[in-house]
Structure formats: structure tokens, C-alpha cells
Amino acid sequence: MVCRAARELRDGEVVFVGIGLPNLACNLARHRHAPNLVLIYESGAVGATPERLPVSIGDPSLVQNSLAVCPMTDVFYLYLQGGRIDVGFLQGAQIDRFGNLNTTVVGDYQKPKVRLPGSGGACEIAINAQKVVVIAPQSRRSFPARVDFITSPGHVDGAGARGRRGMPGRGPVMVITDLAVYGFTDGEMTLESLHPGVTLEQVRQNLGWEPRVAAQVATTDPPHAEELRIIREELDPGHLYI
Amino acid sequence: MRDAIARFVNDGDTVVIEGFTHLISFAAGHEIIRQKKRDLVLCRLTPDLVYEQMIGAGCARKLVFSWAGNPGAGPLYGLRRAVEEGVPRPLEIEEYSHFGMVARFAAGAARLPFLPLRSYLGSDLPKVNPLIREVECPYTGERLATVPALNPDVTIVHVQRADAEGNAQIWGLLGVQKEAAFAARDVIVVAEEIVLQSVVRSDPNRTLIPGFIVKAVVHEPFGCHPSFAQGYYDRDNDFYVAWRDIGKDRARFESWLDEWVYGVADRAEYAAKMGERRAALQARVELSAPVNYGY
Numbered sequence: 001m002v003c004r005a006a007r008e009l010r011d012g013e014v015v016f017v018g019i020g021l022p023n024l025a026c027n028l029a030r031h032r033h034a035p036n037l038v039l040i041y042e043s044g045a046v047g048a049t050p051e052r053l054p055v056s057i058g059d060p061s062l063v064q065n066s067l068a069v070c071p072m073t074d075v076f077y078l079y080l081q082g083g084r085i086d087v088g089f090l091q092g093a094q095i096d097r098f099g100n101l102n103t104t105v106v107g108d109y110q111k112p113k114v115r116l117p118g119s120g121g122a123c124e125i126a127i128n129a130q131k132v133v134v135i136a137p138q139s140r141r142s143f144p145a146r147v148d149f150i151t152s153p154g155h156v157d158g159a160g161a162r163g164r165r166g167m168p169g170r171g172p173v174m175v176i177t178d179l180a181v182y183g184f185t186d187g188e189m190t191l192e193s194l195h196p197g198v199t200l201e202q203v204r205q206n207l208g209w210e211p212r213v214a215a216q217v218a219t220t221d222p223p224h225a226e227e228l229r230i231i232r233e234e235l236d237p238g239h240l241y242i
Numbered sequence: 243m244r245d246a247i248a249r250f251v252n253d254g255d256t257v258v259i260e261g262f263t264h265l266i267s268f269a270a271g272h273e274i275i276r277q278k279k280r281d282l283v284l285c286r287l288t289p290d291l292v293y294e295q296m297i298g299a300g301c302a303r304k305l306v307f308s309w310a311g312n313p314g315a316g317p318l319y320g321l322r323r324a325v326e327e328g329v330p331r332p333l334e335i336e337e338y339s340h341f342g343m344v345a346r347f348a349a350g351a352a353r354l355p356f357l358p359l360r361s362y363l364g365s366d367l368p369k370v371n372p373l374i375r376e377v378e379c380p381y382t383g384e385r386l387a388t389v390p391a392l393n394p395d396v397t398i399v400h401v402q403r404a405d406a407e408g409n410a411q412i413w414g415l416l417g418v419q420k421e422a423a424f425a426a427r428d429v430i431v432v433a434e435e436i437v438l439q440s441v442v443r444s445d446p447n448r449t450l451i452p453g454f455i456v457k458a459v460v461h462e463p464f465g466c467h468p469s470f471a472q473g474y475y476d477r478d479n480d481f482y483v484a485w486r487d488i489g490k491d492r493a494r495f496e497s498w499l500d501e502w503v504y505g506v507a508d509r510a511e512y513a514a515k516m517g518e519r520r521a522a523l524q525a526r527v528e529l530s531a532p533v534n535y536g537y
Contacts, residue, residue, distance in 0.1 A: 019313075042340055043262050043415045055479045056313035058263020060472050063414045064528055071416045072262060072287075073348050076341040081360050104337075109370045115322055117311035119339035120288075124361040153364030165363040166384050240314075 002028060002231065002242065003223040004195075005089075005135045005176045013086040014038040016079075016125050019057050021135045022089035024231070024241045027053060031230050040079060042121040044070045053235050076121070080128045083168060088129025090122055092136050094147045097189050097209050098161075099134065099154025099172035101126065102147035109149060119151050126152035131173045138177035144208035155187030162187075179203050181220055185212055193218040243432070243508065246458035247273045250428045255395040256283040258426065259292060262417035263313060264472060267400040267432050268292050269465035269509040275299040276503060285392060287343045287418065288313065291468065291485055294320045295503070297333060298495055304334040306392070308343045312489070315482045319490040329492065337371055342389045347418050349391035350425030362387035397426035399451065400466050402473060403441070404433040408456030411448040414472030423451045432460045434474050444535075464513040464520060475523040 005025040009015055011034040017026045027050065030037045039048045043058040047067025054062055063069055070079075079085060092101035093116050103122060107113030126132055132154070136142065154172045155161055162171050175182040175189055179198045182189040190212040191203060196219055203211065236242055251257060251274055259267050271292040274282075278301075284293050285306040290313065296302055298320040305321070312318050324333040338346070341361050349357040358377060363385065368374040377388050399419045401410040408431045412419065423429045431451060436459070442449060453459075468478035468485075488494050506512045513520060 043264070044417070045415070055315075055477070055482070056263050058313065058415055060264070060414065060470055060476060060525075063472055069413075069415060071420060072340065072344050072418045073421060076344050076359075080341070104366070109366075112326075115317075115325065117317070118307070118309050118337055119365075119367065120309035121340040123339040123365050123367065124341040124359070127361055127364065150364065150366040156364050162364070166360075166386075167364060168360060 001135060001137070001176055001178045003227040004181060004220055005133065006032065006227070008133050008174060008176070009034050009037055009087065012036045014040060014084060015087040015089055016040050016042070016085045016129055017057065018088070018090040018122060018125065019120065020091040021241060022091055023054060023057065024235060025135060026089060027235055028227060028230055031234060032227060038067070040075070040085065042072065042075055044072055044075050046070060046079070053240060055240065076124060080124060083128070083130070085129045086131070088125040088132045088169070090125060090132060090134050090152065092134060092152070094142050094144060095134060095136050095175060096144055096147045098156060098158060098187055099175065099184060099189060100147050100150045100156065101134065101152040101154065102149045104149045104151045106148055122152040126154065126171070127167045127169060129169045131170045134172055134175045136175065136177055138179045138206045140206055140208055143206065155184065158188065159186040179206060183214070188212055190214055191217060193220045195220045196222050243269060243273045243460045243462055246430050246460050247277055250396050250430055250457055251279055252395070253279055254281045256285060258285050258394040258397040258422050260286060260397065260399055260417055260419045260422040261466070261469065262287060262415055263477070264415035264417065264470060265400045265412065265419070266290055266292050266466055266469035267398050268467060268469060269462045270398045270430065270432060271296050272503045272509070272512070274301055275499070285394060287340050289318065289321060291482065294318045294489060295499070297321060297324050298330065299499060299503070300330045302333060303331070304336065306336045306338070308338045308340045312482055312485060314479065316486050320495055323492065336373070337367065338374065338389065339367065342374065344418050344421070346389045346392035347421035347425050349389070350393040351421040354391060356388045356390050358386035358388050360386065392425060394422070394426045396428045396430060397422045398430045398432065399423055400432045400462070400471070401450070402433070402471055403435045403437045404431050404459055405437055405439040405442050405453065406459060407439065407453035408451070408459040409439065409442045409449055409453040410451040410456070411442060411445070412450045413448060416450065420450050423455065428457045429455055430458045430460065431456050432462045432465050434463055434465065434471050436461045462509050465509055467516065467520070467523070473525050475520070475525055478523055
């Protein structure tokens with residue numbers, strides 16, 4: 001999941017790094033095939049090159065040797081809203097068929113079954129980044145047909161919804177799970193590749209709706225030995241993330 | 243610290259202790275707990291452990307925030323306890339996104355009633371927070387989200403160095419401290435080091451907050467632990483991870499509070515009690531290239 005996500009990032013792109021697994025995937029990409037990837041963290045680090053995997057997105061290792069460190073007003077007004085972010089890389093607790101993300105509550109907002117941390121910068125990243133890539137472990141509970149709460153809008157209720165609301169970015173273009181990779185057709189998640197050994201039936205069992213399936217479903221290229229070595233030896237030797 | 247909190251933080255005040263992961267004044271939070279301030283409206287992007295501790299100690303009636311978790315280490319159980327069970331007392335919440343909170347401070351600092359931003363449209367956040375509204379742009383006609391200004395009664399910021407007048411210099415993650423300070427009625431600057439004004443004047447680009455908006459200056463080395471101060475000490479990630487279990491259990495939380503907040507007179511005593519752990523967090527030296535201000 002992390003390796004496949006990392007490969008989605010191109011050298012030279014400017015990526016807004018969300019909390020959690022995106023942090024690992026972005027640093028893997030930077031170590032492996034995209035040394036000129038510009039990592040921007042909401043804490044204000046621009047062009048960060050953390051020598052240890054940051055535990056939080058406000059770690060001191062993001063500061064040392066970065067290109068710039070700016071106030072958060074600059075992060076949001078100039079970098080993000082200014083259209084300078086190529087890819088917003090997010091993780092969601094819940095995601096639905098239109099790529100809407102929920103990190104606020106499971107259940108009713110006033111009487112939640114589970115209270116989650118909230119938006120952080122995710123809502124505006126989802127709206128303003130040129131495109132959004134989402135990484136999320138897949139289960140029926142975490143992939144409902146409709147999220148309980150839209151924290152960060154994807155394609156809201158289908159094609160054209162973002163344009164009607166004046167959202168500058170294209171929204172989610174890819175969702176990478178531990179089972180499969182999805183693209184979007186008319187604003188709706190579309191199965192594009194299955195990880196090696198995973199069946200379509202397994203994907204259906206772990207999805208809250210009947211998925212659109214691309215005409216040609218590929219098999220995801222599995223993690224390469226070098227990617228695994230970088231994660232295990234260089235990035236996350238303490239198994240903080242994996 | 244004792245005098246600054248006693249004089250400038252009153253029951254019922256809207257209080258901001260800012261610092262995004264970096265430079266969080268736990269020392270001020272603990273002093274507020276020791277002085278048993280009550281009914282505070284606490285505002286911060288990330289409540290972090292500092293507000294969880296203050297809320298758990300019964301200081302707050304309301305929390306205004308945009309991301310409530312233990313950064314890198316899971317949920318804030320004590321905060322959930324306050325919201326869901328009203329323990330130790332009921333807590334009202336008002337929720338934004340980071341950009342929303344940043345814009346609120348920026349509007350407050352600029353003494354504007356609100357600021358527009360491209361966020362929220364399509365999100366459910368405005369449905370649960372009626373203060374997130376929309377406006378039609380008078381020039382283009384497009385719809386933009388708005389958030390109201392936030393003007394705290396008091397903002398407390400921890401800085402690496404300041405002079406005796408409160409001219410305050412920060413490097414590393416800058417968060418939203420400048421805006422939060424300018425938005426406030428009263429500003430308390432807490433500093434790792436108090437330096438001569440000539441030191442500040444030797445590098446004026448690094449000054450974030452001018453002394454003339456500052457009401458009190460406090461010298462408090464190691465005042466951010468378990469948060470960090472770039473160039474002074476590292477983030478105590480082990481503490482953040484350990485907090486998961488302390489925060490989860492009300493009895494453990496109370497005994498932690500008894501030992502590390504009520505059980506010490508001030509930050510100096512807390513720092514001494516940390517012993518060797520403090521030394522282990524000591525920052526290594528990585529100096530920047532000097533710049534020439536000559537002309």
C-alpha cells in the first residue's frame with residue numbers, strides 16, 4: 001500500500017504531506033525515485049528532508065535542512081490556496097464511493113460512536129490541492145457507501161459537484177488500499193488494479209457498495225526489495241508506522 | 243510565571259497557548275492548573291497534551307480547536323472523557339479546520355471582523371459550527387467561506403529568546419504565534435533565554451513579536467517539555483506515547499497531576515525532577531550560516 005502510493009509521486013512535484021501513512025509514503029518516494037520531491041508539511045516546513053521519520057508532522061527533524069520554514073498563514077494562504085501544491089496526500093478514517101473523507105466522527109456528530117481528531121488541514125488540502133491521493137486500509141466499515149461526516153470533500157455526490165462549489169482542485173484521483181488501487185470515473189471510485197493474490201470478491205466483501213470496475217483490471221506491481229529495505233532499515237526501523 | 247498568570251489570566255477568560263507542536267508552553271499550562279483558574283475558553287489549533295491536562299484539571303468550560311489528537315500517538319482520551327461524560331466537568335466544543343483557525347487569528351490580529359478562505363464548501367463542518375459562514379465576493383460574485391475573528395483575552399507564547407522588554411525571537415516552526423499574539427488583548431512571552439537587547443538588534447529579521455505589545459516576560463528554561471524548543475531540546479516522543487495510558491485512566495491522570503503539577507512549586511522544580519531525562523533531550527549544535535546586516 002505504502003510502496004504503491006509512493007510510486008504515484010513524480011520527481012519534482014510539490015506534495016502536501018498529511019499525517020499518518022502519507023508521511024511514510026512521501027519519504028519513501030524521496031529516498032527512492034523522487035529526490036527532488038518537495039515535501040510541505042502543515043507545520044510550515046517546505047522542502048523538508050527529515051533524517052528520522054517524523055513522529056508528528058511538527059517534528060524538529062522537518063526543520064533542519066529544509067528549504068524554508070514559514071508561518072502557517074503562509075502555508076495555507078500562499079502555498080495551498082495559492083495553487084502551489086501539485087498533490088495533496090491524505091489518509092482517511094472513512095472514505096466513500098465519491099472519495100469524501102471522514103476524520104471527524106463515526107456516528108452522529110452530537111452523539112458520536114467514535115470521536116476522531118477532526119480536520120486539521122485536511123479539509124482545505126482536499127479542496128485546494130491540484131489533485132488528491134488517498135491512502136487507507138480497506139474494510140467494509142471504513143469504506144461505507146456514504147461517510148457519516150464529510151470532513152474533507154472529495155467529489156461530494158458525483159461528477160461536477162466540485163465545480164459547482166467553486167473548489168479549485170480536481171479532488172481525489174486515486175485511492176490506494178491494502179487490497180487494491182482505485183481511480184475515479186465521473187467522480188466515483190473505480191477499481192483499477194488488485195494487489196497480487198487479492199480477488200474481486202475480497203474487494204467486494206470489504207466495500208460498502210457495489211464498485212465500478214475498469215474494463216481492464218491490472219495486478220498491482222508488488223513491493224520491490226529495495227522499497228522494503230528503505231522502509232525497514234532507513235525510514236521506520238522502530239516500526240512506528242508499519 | 244506565577245505573577246504573570248495571577249495578573250493576566252482571569253477566570254472566564256479566552257486563553258490561547260499557541261505553538262504548533264513546537265514551543266508549547268506547558269509551564270504556563272501547569273501554572274494555570276496550580277492556580278485553579280476556572281471557566282476558561284481554551285483556543286488552539288491542536289489541543290495537544292497541554293489542553294488535555296488543563297481540561298482534565300477542571301480549568302476549562304469550552305474548547306475551540308481544529309485537530310484533537312495526541313500527535314503521532316493516538317487519541318486524547320481525557321478530552322473525550324470531558325466531551326462525552328462531562329468528567330471532571332462538561333466541556334463545550336467549537337470545531338474548525340487548521341486554515342479556519344489560522345484565518346481566525348489573522349482576522350483578529352488585523353482587527354477585521356472576519357476573513358474569507360477557500361475551504362469548507364462541500365464539507366459538513368459548517369453544518370455543525372454555525373460560525374463558519376459564506377459570503378458573496380463583491381467583485382467576482384463567487385461564494386467564499388468565512389470565519390469570525392478570534393481575539394483572545396490573553397495569548398501565551400514560548401520563544402527561544404527575548405530581551406527584558408519582550409522583543410521575542412523564534413526560529414524553527416513558527417506556527418500561528420505571531421497572529422495569535424497580535425490578536426490578543428494581553429500577551430505573555432515566556433523565553434528559554436533572556437538576552438540583552440543588543441542580541442535581538444543584531445538579528446532583527448528573527449523577531450516575531452515586538453516588546454511593545456507584550457505585557458509580561460517570563461524566563462522559563464525547559465518550559466516546553468514534552469514539546470520542544472529547536473536548538474535547545476528535542477520533542478520527548480516517549481512521553482507523548484506514554485501519555486496514551488496516563489490520559490486513558492482517570493486515576494492515573496490524577497496521580498500524574500499530583501506528582502508533576504501540584505507536587506512541584508514551579509517549572510524549575512519540574513525540570514530538576516526530570517533529572518537525566520532532560521539531559522538526554524539536549525539539542526545538538528547545528529548553526530546557520532551568519533548573515534551580514536552591514537550597508
